[in-house]
Every structure is written in structure tokens, then in C-alpha cells.
Amino acid sequence: MTTPLPLARELQDLRTSEIIDALDATFLSLLSWDWEVRVARYPTSHPVLGMPDCEIPGCVKGTPLGEPICVGCMNRWRRSGLSLEDFTAQGRTGRLRSIGQKLCEVPQCERPRRSVAARLCPAHQYHWARSSELTMEEFLSRPNLHPLPAIGPCHVASCYRTRSREGNLYCDVHASRLGIERKRGTFDGDEDKWRRTTPAVAVDREISLRGLPDRLVAELLYSLQVRTVREVKTRDHRFRTICDRVRLLQIPSLEALDDADLDRVGLIDDLGMIIRGARTALRRLGTTPDTERLKDIWDLVVFGHSGTLNFTKIHQKGFREAVKVWAYDELPRRRGQHVASSLQNTIRGMERLSESLRLQREDGGHQLRLLSRTDIDNFCTRMAFLTETGVFGAYHRVHVIRAVRQILNRIRVLGLTAHGEILDGLPVSLALSVQDIPDEPEDTEAGKDLPDEVMRELCDNLDLLEKTSYREIRVATELLIDTGRRPDEIAKLPWDCLTTDPDDSLILLYDNHKNYRLGRRLPIAKATAAIITEQQKRVRERFPDTPTSMLKLLPSPVANPEGKKSIGTIGDQHRAWVDALPDIMIPVVVELDGKHVTRLLPFDKSKIFPYAYRHSYAQRHADAGIAPDVLKDLMDHRELSTTQSYYRVNQERRREAVDRVTALQFDRHGTRVWRKAQGLLDSEHVRRAIGEVATAYGICLEPHNVAAGGQSCPLRFRCVGCDHFRTDISYLPDLERYLDDLLRSRERLMSAFEADDWARSEAVPSEEEIRRVRRLINRVKADLDDLSPEERSQIEEAVAVVRRSRTVMLGMPRIAQPMPDVRPWRLP
Numbered sequence: 066m067t068t069p070l071p072l073a074r075e076l077q078d079l080r081t082s083e084i085i086d087a088l089d090a091t092f093l094s095l096l097s098w099d100w101e102v103r104v105a106r107y108p109t110s111h112p113v114l115g116m117p118d119c120e121i122p123g124c125v126k127g128t129p130l131g132e133p134i135c136v137g138c139m140n141r142w143r144r145s146g147l148s149l150e151d152f153t154a155q156g157r158t159g160r161l162r163s164i165g166q167k168l169c170e171v172p173q174c175e176r177p178r179r180s181v182a183a184r185l186c187p188a189h190q191y192h193w194a195r196s197s198e199l200t201m202e203e204f205l206s207r208p209n210l211h212p213l214p215a216i217g218p219c220h221v222a223s224c225y226r227t228r229s230r231e232g233n234l235y236c237d238v239h240a241s242r243l244g245i246e247r248k249r250g251t252f253d254g255d256e257d258k259w260r261r262t263t264p265a266v267a268v269d270r271e272i273s274l275r276g277l278p279d280r281l282v283a284e285l286l287y288s289l290q291v292r293t294v295r296e297v298k299t300r301d302h303r304f305r306t307i308c309d310r311v312r313l314l315q316i317p318s319l320e321a322l323d324d325a326d327l328d329r330v331g332l333i334d335d336l337g338m339i340i341r342g343a344r345t346a347l348r349r350l351g352t353t354p355d356t357e358r359l360k361d362i363w364d365l366v367v368f369g370h371s372g373t374l375n376f377t378k379i380h381q382k383g384f385r386e387a388v389k390v391w392a393y394d395e396l397p398r399r400r401g402q403h404v405a406s407s408l409q410n411t412i413r414g415m416e417r418l419s420e421s422l423r424l425q426r427e428d429g430g431h432q433l434r435l436l437s438r439t440d441i442d443n444f445c446t447r448m449a450f451l452t453e454t455g456v457f458g459a460y461h462r463v464h465v466i467r468a469v470r471q472i473l474n475r476i477r478v479l480g481l482t483a484h485g486e487i488l489d490g491l492p493v494s495l496a497l498s499v500q501d502i503p504d505e506p507e508d509t510e511a512g513k514d515l516p517d518e519v520m521r522e523l524c525d526n527l528d529l530l531e532k533t534s535y536r537e538i539r540v541a542t543e544l545l546i547d548t549g550r551r552p553d554e555i556a557k558l559p560w561d562c563l564t565t566d567p568d569d570s571l572i573l574l575y576d577n578h579k580n581y582r583l584g585r586r587l588p589i590a591k592a593t594a595a596i597i598t599e600q601q602k603r604v605r606e607r608f609p610d611t612p613t614s615m616l617k618l619l620p621s622p623v624a625n626p627e628g629k630k631s632i633g634t635i636g637d638q639h640r641a642w643v644d645a646l647p648d649i650m651i652p653v654v655v656e657l658d659g660k661h662v663t664r665l666l667p668f669d670k671s672k673i674f675p676y677a678y679r680h681s682y683a684q685r686h687a688d689a690g691i692a693p694d695v696l697k698d699l700m701d702h703r704e705l706s707t708t709q710s711y712y713r714v715n716q717e718r719r720r721e722a723v724d725r726v727t728a729l730q731f732d733r734h735g736t737r738v739w740r741k742a743q744g745l746l747d748s749e750h751v752r753r754a755i756g757e758v759a760t761a762y763g764i765c766l767e768p769h770n771v772a773a774g775g776q777s778c779p780l781r782f783r784c785v786g787c788d789h790f791r792t793d794i795s796y797l798p799d800l801e802r803y804l805d806d807l808l809r810s811r812e813r814l815m816s817a818f819e820a821d822d823w824a825r826s827e828a829v830p831s832e833e834e835i836r837r838v839r840r841l842i843n844r845v846k847a848d849l850d851d852l853s854p855e856e857r858s859q860i861e862e863a864v865a866v867v868r869r870s871r872t873v874m875l876g877m878p879r880i881a882q883p884m885p886d887v888r889p890w891r892l893p
């Protein structure tokens with residue numbers, strides 16, 4: 066049990082008592098904390114701090130959670146070459162290291178033994194040695210054996226051991242440690258300092274906070290408590306090292322510690338991280354929104370969000386304070402993950418206004434009463450100039466002006482320009498109207514999808530992603546690619562996210578956090594469902610004790626003993642992976658000596674980020690001819706216009722692709738119809754769209770058939786023999802399939818197929834037709850061979866686009882179109 070705290074009130078140090086008040090009694094008793102002794106002991110069973118006993122008989126060490134044996138035994142076992150069973154049966158062998166201090170076995174003797182193996186204190190040991198004819202048991206049962214009183218504690222500040230000999234200042238360990246230091250010459254002669262700074266004897270699962278100022282003790286305990294509550298593990302040896310190092314620094318408080326100090330005593334990497342985390346936790350302790358709002362940089366954790374808000378770039382004091390009032394008023398209405406960045410983005414508008422006033426006015430904009438509409442005009446002009454010169458984009462300009470308008474309006478609504486308020490005297494003309502907002506640039510959502518080559522390369526390298534990060538990141542990426550959800554929707558998926566519709570089709574259940582629409586249902590493919598099922602299995606095995614309703618599908622690998630926390634962002638690992646991939650070459654049309662030519666150029670990798678998969682998903686479905694209202698539902702968009710932008714891109718791309726493939730168009734004789742790759746006129750596109758219908762492997766221009774939507778072919782679709790027929794490179798696969806069909810049906814009809822002779826002879830494909838189709842195929846292929854590799858890959862891409870959007874196959878049997886998949890080879 067912990068003793069009641071002896072110090073806080075007496076200390077009259079308000080901050081220290083504030084920190085001590087924040088310590089949880091249950092947490093302190095978990096550490097067997099006693100303010101008199103000041104040694105924290107890790108418990109044997111606790112999901113975060115627990116260190117169970119090593120399973121090797123005779124070993125007294127603690128093991129990291131989830132491992133059967135301690136690090137020392139693990140090393141010995143590896144060297145032993147034995148099986149774990151044999152090694153365990155053998156028990157702990159070799160010299161036993163002393164763990165803690167044990168008392169003499171003479172009843173009531175208060176002096177410590179010299180070692181674990183010795184059973185008596187040095188004084189009684191001496192007695193026993195002199196009565197050499199007695200066994201230990203006989204010696205211990207002698208009636209005139211007197212227990213000896215304790216000599217007192219070791220004089221090393223961090224040590225809680227007792228001395229074993231009269232005349233010694235230190236416990237045996239510290240006495241010998243000092244001796245060794247003297248012998249080696251590492252002792253600097255200042256014994257008083259040595260006593261204050263030398264570490265305690267390291268004991269497994271124990272951390273001595275003795276010899277540290279009360280404030281520091283409270284801080285260290287508090288930071289351990291904060292970590293533990295967050296389920297972040299803090300291994301005992303790490304925490305011990307930190308205590309030893311800050312003791313060496315002899316500082317009064319962690320808050321007085323700067324980064325140079327940390328470096329000096331080697332508190333770097335993970336130790337430095339623990340300290341920095343501790344300082345953040347301490348800074349937050351005791352802050353309230355009301356104290357935080359007075360600062361120029363806000364820690365939003367105090368307001369229940371994450372991140373910070375920075376107001377320091379607004380130079381004019383009045384504006385800065387007013388924007389703080391605005392932010393304080395705005396915060397309670399915001400929710401979600403990105404509150405900090407979205408508010409800071411709006412504040413950035415005011416930063417721009419502030420900068421503009423500072424640069425363009427002699428008084429730097431500090432005299433609010435003198436501001437006028439001219440300043441607004443100057444600001445708008447400056448924004449336009451910075452956009453023109455490429456300092457930022459058109460979208461940013463619109464955003465900045467909107468933000469300034471929003472904040473200035475709101476500031477007036479909040480009454481901040483009233484008499485006696487922060488912006489008292491700000492002229493009414495200092496405002497922006499709707500007319501000041503420039504036109505919105507073209508929609509930026511669509512057109513950010515990744516080309517097929519890039520998607521293919523990424524899908525081929527998922528193994529590498531798993532190797533450089535971990536399994537969950539790979540699964541997250543696969544799901545992003547397959548489902549087009551937003552990255553945080555995937556990251557936060559619950560374990561139980563897979564279900565089926567009444568018709569047995571597979572459904573992904575997810576939450577649309579952005580718009581706060583929960584429990585959305587998305588149809589997914591079998592292959593995607595398989596990824597989920599596989600991952601569910603893994604997670605179940607890893608956390609067998611947590612109910613599935615509380616598990617996450619993608620559990621975080623850190624600070625997550627029960628699997629209830631999701632991975633954070635996948636951005637960093639994803640970026641590292643993409644950057645590590647070799648260049649991905651894609652065909653690009655460039656202008657060379659005034660001519661458009663195709664070149665294979667490396668794809669700009671900065672365009673490959675997790676959100677791009679959402680764009681690709683949308684574009685893939687739009688390209689595949691999924692109706693806009695269906696896609697709107699699939700994307701869970703609120704506005705149809707957002708979804709429709711994908712179709713606009715689709716139109717443009719298709720038009721371009723059609724231009725390319727029709728450049729390689731042939732008639733039935735295999736003669737090229739257009740020789741030059743030139744853009745078709747707009748009217749030509751329209752005319753083509755209404756003046757032709759598709760056949761199985763090309764298009765038909767026969768007016769009656771076109772008018773009948775392809776249902777009225779007098780030739781019964783023997784298009785290779787028809788003058789109204791055109792085909793192009795994009796039909797090559799269909800031509801080849803048609804040829805296969807012809808050959809196969811001829812073979813079947815030639816063999817024992819039961820049919821009347823007349824039907825058979827009419828149905829058997831003619832030699833001529835087969836020859837024509839073959840010739841056409843060869844013609845198209847030969848033309849393809851003439852192209853340079855760049856042109857060929859460009860054509861291949863165009864063919865892919867055209868084929869994807871080709872949904873009309875009138876008059877011919879058609880296979881039901883599956884949902885488009887980036888990795889079609891996964892389909893059954």
C-alpha cells in the first residue's frame with residue numbers, strides 16, 4: 066500500500082502539489098509506490114507494465130510481456146543448442162546474480178547478507194566460521210544467538226540498501242563500485258557528488274527515484290502514468306536509465322530540461338522521445354481552454370482535438386487577438402481528425418492579409434483605424450500577383466480570399482469591432498464581398514487518378530511494401546486500391562466490417578467520418594473480401610482474448626496490448642515505399658520541334674499518395690460506364706456534381722483516345738481509312754457517335770442498321786464481307802476472339818454434331834470468311850509493328866480507354882459486365 070503523501074502540502078510548491086494531485090492512487094499502488102522508500106516496482110501482471118516471472122526455474126528476473134523467458138535466459142538458451150523444454154528442465158545454472166538485498170537468516174537480525182548464496186550477515190558469518198564444528202542449521206538453532214541491529218542505510222542518494230558493516234558508508238555494492246572506480250581512475254575525487262549522482266543498484270522490475278527532487282519524482286511518475294493510461298509500454302530498463310541520467314544532471318524539474326541537456330547525457334532516440342512526451346504531458350497538465358487561449362500557439366489537445374494552432378504569423382496585435390476569439394468560438398463546432406489543419410488553413414488567410422498590410426503600408430497595418438478599402442484592393446491584387454507568378458496556385462488564392470472574408474465577417478458578428486473591444490475603430494470598409502472572390506478554378510478532384518501502368522506497378526510491388534513496413538500497411542493499401550474509400554475510413558475499419566446483402570453479394574461496412582455518415586455499405590469483389598477474411602484471421606490469432614466487437618481490422622503495432630486501436634496514418638510508410646520503387650515509365654505526348662510526339666517518361670511519384678486510389682477508383686468506375694447516380698452512391702458523395710466531374714474527365718480522355726485509335730482505322734480489306742493522327746472535329750465526334758453502331762469487332766455505318774440500333778443487319782453480321790464495316794486497332798482482341806470462334810464452331814460442326822444437312826452447311830463458317838478475318842488481323846498487327854515503342858504504348862493506353870468505355874454491343878450476345886477491377890487477373 067502507498068503511504069499517504071508526506072510532502073505536497075508541506076512543500077508549499079504549488080506546481081509540485083498539482084502534479085502529485087494528478088497521480089492516481091491506483092496507479093501508485095500498482096507500482097507498490099511508497100513515498101518513504103521511493104522505489105517503483107513493476108507488477109508481474111498488468112497489460113501494459115506487467116513483467117511476469119521468467120519461466121526458467123531458479124531465475125528471478127522479469128520477462129517482457131508475451132515472452133516466456135527473460136532476456137538473459139533467452140541468450141543462454143540460444144547458445145545452449147537445447148530445445149526450450151530441455152533448457153527449462155535444466156533450470157537456472159551458473160553463478161546466481163544477486164537480486165535485491167536479503168537479510169541475515171538469524172531470527173530478527175536486521176543486517177543484510179553479503180550475497181544471495183551466503184545466508185548470514187558478515188558478523189554472524191564470522192561467528193559461524195569460528196564455531197566451525199557446527200553446521201549452519203545447528204548454528205542457527207543455538208539458543209544464545211543474538212540478532213544484530215541495522216547499521217543504517219547506504220549513503221548513496223539513489224540507494225535504499227542497508228550497510229552490512231560498521232564503519233562502512235555504503236552498502237556492499239556501492240562500496241565495491243567506488244573501489245573499482247578509484248582503481249580505474251574514473252573517480253574524480255568528489256565523493257559528495259558521487260554520492261548524489263551515482264545510480265542505484267540495477268534490479269529487474271525496480272526503478273529507484275531516490276535522490277531526485279520531489280518535483281522531478283512527481284513528474285517522472287506522472288509521465289509514466291500518462292504513458293500507461295495510453296497503453297504505451299515503458300520497459301523498466303528504459304525508465305531506469307532516464308532516472309539515472311536526470312539524477313546525473315541534478316536538475317530540479319523535467320520542464321527545466323532543454324534539448325542540449327538531453328544530448329549531453331545521451332537521452333536520445335527513444336529515451337529522448339519519452340522525455341519529450343513527458344514534457345508535453347506536463348505542459349498540458351493544469352492547462353484549461355481558458356489559460357490556453359491566452360497563448361499565441363494553442364495546444365488543441367486542451368480543447369479535445371489534436372495538433373496545434375499557430376497565431377504568431379499575424380503581426381498586427383488587434384487582428385491576432387481577434388482571430389483567436391474567432392478560433393475559440395469556432396472550435397466547439399468542429400469535429401473529426403483534421404480540425405487543426407482546417408482551422409489553420411483558414412487562419413492562413415489572415416496571415417496573408419497581415420503580411421500584405423505589413424508590406425504595403427507604412428505603419429505596417431498596426432493602426433487599425435487608418436485601414437480602408439484600398440488596403441483590401443491591394444491585398445486582392447497582391448494575391449492575384451502571387452498566383453500569376455506561381456508562388457501559389459489558383460485554388461489557394463480563392464481559398465485565402467474566402468477565408469479572410471469569412472473571418473472578417475464573423476469578427477463583426479462577434480462584436481469585436483464594437484466600442485471598447487479588440488478591434489474598436491476598424492473601418493466598415495475593411496471587408497470583402499462576394500465579388501472579390503475570384504472564380505473557382507476547374508475542379509481539382511477529378512483527373513488525379515493514376516494511369517494503368519502505375520497501378521499495375523504498385524500492385525506488383527505490394528510484397529515490398531509489406532517488407533519495408535508491416536502487414537497492416539499492406540492490407541490497408543490493398544483495400545484503398547480496391548474500395549476507393551478515404552484513407553482514414555480504411556484505417557479505422559472495425560474487425561467486423563464484412564457482411565453480405567440478402568442476395569449474398571459481399572458488402573464492406575465502414576464509417577464516412579468526413580461527413581459523419583456511419584455504417585455505410587459498399588459492394589466489394591470476392592478478392593477484396595478474401596483479403597479482409599485473411600486479415601480477420603490474423604488479428605483474431607494475435608488478440609485471442611479481446612471480443613471481436615472491440616477489435617480493429619488493422620490494429621496498431623504499438624501501444625496496443627488488446628488490439629482495440631487502429632493504425633494511424635499510412636502516409637509515411639506508403640511514401641517511403643513509393644520512393645523506393647524504380648521509375649515507372651508512362652507514355653506522354655510532348656512537343657518537339659513544333660510536333661506532338663509520344664515519349665516514355667517517368668511518372669511523377671509525388672502524385673502517388675493514398676488518396677489517389679480514391680480518385681482512381683472513381684475514374685475506373687466512370688470509365689467502365691457505371692451510371693453517375695450509382696457512382697455517386699459508391700463514392701458516398703453528397704453532390705452529384707462532384708461525381709460528375711469524373712465523367713467530364715472521362716469524356717475528354719475518351720475523345721483523345723478515340724482520336725488515337727481511329728488514326729489506325731481499317732475497312733474490310735484492311736486498308737487504312739485515316740492515315741494521319743489528327744484530332745477529329747467536334748462535329749465529327751458527334752456525327753460518329755450517331756452515325757455508327759458497334760458490331761462485335763468493329764463499327765457499322767450502314768444507315769438502316771444504325772437507325773435500328775444495330776438490330777437490322779441484312780448480312781447477318783458477316784461484317785468482314787461488308788462495305789459498311791470499319792474496324793480499328795481497339796478491336797484487335799475481338800477480331801482474334803471472333804477468329805477463334807469461327808475455327809472452333811467449324812470444328813464442332815465438322816464432327817458429330819447432330820443437325821440437318823442444310824443447317825449445318827449454312828452454319829459452317831466459310832473458308833473465305835476465315836481467310837478475311839485472318840488477313841484483317843495481320844494487317845492491324847503489321848501496322849502496330851510499324852510504330853515506335855512510345856507510340857505503341859500510347860496506342861495501347863488509348864485502346865484500353867476506348868475498350869473500357871465501350872459498353873454498347875448491340876445485336877450481339879454480351880457477357881455481363883463485372884465491376885471493374887484494377888487487378889483483373891485476380892478474378893476467378
Ligand code: SF4
Nearest residue numbers: 765767778784787790
Ligand atoms: S455486316 Fe456488319 S457492317 Fe455490314 S451492315 Fe451488317 S452489321 Fe453493318
Ligand SMILES: [Zn+2]
Nearest residue numbers: 119124135138
Ligand atoms: Zn530468466
Ligand SMILES: [Zn+2]
Nearest residue numbers: 169174186189
Ligand atoms: Zn545477522
Ligand SMILES: [Zn+2]
Nearest residue numbers: 219224236239
Ligand atoms: Zn548502496
